[in-house]
Amino acid sequence: MSKHSRKLAKLVDTSPKEETAILVALIHQNETEKLVQDHLDELAFLTETLGAKAIHRFTQRMDKPDTRSFVGTGKLEEIKAYVEYFDVDMVIFDEDLSPSQVKILENELKIKVYDRSMLILDIFLNRAQTAQAKTQVELARFQYLLPRLTRMWTHLERQRGGTATRGGAGEKEIETDKRDIRRKIDILKDKLKKIEKQGQTQRKGRQGIVRVALVGYTNVGKSTLMNLLTKENILAENKLFATVDSTVRKVVLENIPFLISDTVGFIRKLPTHLIESFKSTLSEIEEADLLVHVVDIAHPGFEDQIAVVNQTLRELGAGDKPMIMVFNKIDIAPKMPSEEELMEMSEFEVEEANFIDFEKLKVSYAKKSAINPVFMAAGDGTNIDELRKTIIEEVKKIHKKMYPHYLEDEVVDFSQYSDEE
Numbered sequence: 001m002s003k004h005s006r007k008l009a010k011l012v013d014t015s016p017k018e019e020t021a022i023l024v025a026l027i028h029q030n031e032t033e034k035l036v037q038d039h040l041d042e043l044a045f046l047t048e049t050l051g052a053k054a055i056h057r058f059t060q061r062m063d064k065p066d067t068r069s070f071v072g073t074g075k076l077e078e079i080k081a082y083v084e085y086f087d088v089d090m091v092i093f094d095e096d097l098s099p100s101q102v103k104i105l106e107n108e109l110k111i112k113v114y115d116r117s118m119l120i121l122d123i124f125l126n127r128a129q130t131a132q133a134k135t136q137v138e139l140a141r142f143q144y145l146l147p148r149l150t151r152m153w154t155h156l157e158r159q160r161g162g163t164a165t166r167g168g169a170g171e172k173e174i175e176t177d178k179r180d181i182r183r184k185i186d187i188l189k190d191k192l193k194k195i196e197k198q199g200q201t202q203r204k205g206r207q208g209i210v211r212v213a214l215v216g217y218t219n220v221g222k223s224t225l226m227n228l229l230t231k232e233n234i235l236a237e238n239k240l241f242a243t244v245d246s247t248v249r250k251v252v253l254e255n256i257p258f259l260i261s262d263t264v265g266f267i268r269k270l271p272t273h274l275i276e277s278f279k280s281t282l283s284e285i286e287e288a289d290l291l292v293h294v295v296d297i298a299h300p301g302f303e304d305q306i307a308v309v310n311q312t313l314r315e316l317g318a319g320d321k322p323m324i325m326v327f328n329k330i331d332i333a334p335k336m337p338s339e340e341e342l343m344e345m346s347e348f349e350v351e352e353a354n355f356i357d358f359e360k361l362k363v364s365y366a367k368k369s370a371i372n373p374v375f376m377a378a379g380d381g382t383n384i385d386e387l388r389k390t391i392i393e394e395v396k397k398i399h400k401k402m403y404p405h406y407l408e409d410e411v412v413d414f415s416q417y418s419d420e421e
């Protein structure tokens with residue numbers, strides 16, 4: 001089909017069309033093509049979560065991005081030709097762009113230019129449910145957008161706000177919008193302070209009870225596990241950042257009550273503005289006594305994901321908390337076959353399959369921590385009892401530190417009851 005007839009077909013087709021995107025990444029000095037493709041898989045998943053379809057990828061081996069146009073001139077020409085020929089709607093870069101790079105790229109390509117942070121911020125904006133999460137995301141997004149406000153963004157923002165201007169906005173409009181955004185940032189900050197105050201009072205009421213937080217990379221199964229542990233119905237789906245708001249529930253196991261919270265998942269290069277304004281939501285993690293670190297063991301990059309989560313926890317000042325490692329999704333993980341089965345396979349097959357040796361992993365994590373890791377499937381409940389047992393053991397330890405006489409008190413209580421009978 002020629003470009004002209006494709007455009008015509010688009011005009012005739014009135015069904016809502018999924019927006020198309022192309023992805024761009026650099027391959028840095030000590031990175032392999034494979035690693036960058038894995039990162040682009042994640043970027044494609046993020047793109048899908050935003051509601052667009054990634055139709056092509058461009059990579060360029062380059063150690064540092066070009067200060068003007070991120071990629072080199074030749075590559076930019078290549079991208080431009082592709083964008084025009086296939087009438088692409090947006091281009092998404094796997095790193096953050098400087099305000100001037102956004103401007104130059106937008107002028108050259110004449111389509112929406114997203115960088116990694118902006119993409120994540122927009123996903124969060126779509127997903128936030130509570131007033132607090134919404135305010136937090138809006139604030140982070142405006143702060144990020146302010147220096148990057150271009151004609152295109154001004155236009156899009158006005159559409160979002162219901163005051164669409166025709167075509168791109170002029171420099172004057174950009175200035176007006178910048179002023180508007182600064183004002184909005186101040187209002188949002190105030191609003192957030194008020195909401196946070198309410199949250200603090202709420203959290204004060206929770207003092208003196210053991211608090212457990214589910215943490216982990218996005219899409220590993222935290223909400224599924226939360227539902228399983230509390231028999232709640234929290235949205236769990238195969239999308240990145242299904243959960244942006246934190247949920248806290250009370251659980252009682254073996255007579256000991258504790259709180260468990262499900263919070264936003266982490267991701268590589270989480271925008272700093274987002275971490276900043278999500279500090280209060282993330283305080284569920286900061287204030288937790290025990291962390292349950294959920295890992296999607298079926299994900300080929302699960303080890304990198306563990307490292308990202310641990311790093312983010314350190315940044316939040318929660319790097320030293322007791323932690324239960326939960327290797328989730330064992331039902332779909334490529335488990336190491338028996339020796340006989342291995343003998344039957346070719347070297348190539350073994351290499352391709354990337355088998356995971358659960359036993360080896362168990363031993364290595366048992367060495368790293370005083371708490372044994374749990375291998376389970378939150379999806380069908382496999383080994384949930386083992387996790388419950390591990391959680392309650394750890395909760396009991398913490399509870400005992402909080403209330404050294406708790407059990408003795410209980411005995412007194414029981415004797416009182418028996419007296420009444």
Ligand SMILES: Nc1nc2c(ncn2[C@@H]2O[C@H](COP(=O)(O)OP(=O)(O)OP(=O)(O)O)[C@@H](O)[C@H]2O)c(=O)[nH]1
Binds near residue numbers: 244265379
């Ligand atoms: N096969 C399999 N799928 C699972 C398992 N646990 C969760 N899932 C699926 O993994 C996807 C993500 O699950 P969620 O519970 O939403 O993950 P999350 O960690 O809360 O994700 P975010 O809130 O987006 O960070 C969903 O499609 C779940 O059905 C499991 O044990 N096995």
Ligand SMILES: [Mg+2]
Binds near residue numbers: 235
């Ligand atoms: Mg979730």
